[in-house]
Amino acid sequence: MRAGDKEPRNSPPQARPSEHWFRRPRAEPVARRSSRRSRTWLPYSRRPLMKRTLRNLERDGMLVRTVYPTVPPKVEYTATAMARELKGAFEQLAAWALRHQDAIGAARDAYDRAHTKPVAVGTETR
Structure with a gap:
């Protein structure tokens, strides 16, 4: 193709090195605004794990799903x-972890x- 020639209609545009042809899911949850209210969306790969965890908590009698x-x-x-x-027990566990985080890190x-x-x-190998 010579300079000034147009690309054929059906061919995709040439990507620059900085452009991506796909979007990778973010590692952290991203807050997006819906028409009703702001919600936190999980990356697609974490949704099945969240669904399974919530269903197991429902099965154990910890949650009611509506x-x-x-x-x-x-x-x-x-x-x-x-x-x-369990709230009090979890708060005590979190407080214990904060008190001992330096000792845990040293261990x-x-x-x-x-x-x-x-x-x-x-001798390092890749």
């Missing part, structure tokens, strides 16, 4: 009394040092 016949469908999850009873570092084999210079 489906509303709207377009798009609306689903609400409500914690049961049994689940709300992990010591473990990694003790269980990592040194690599001789020049």
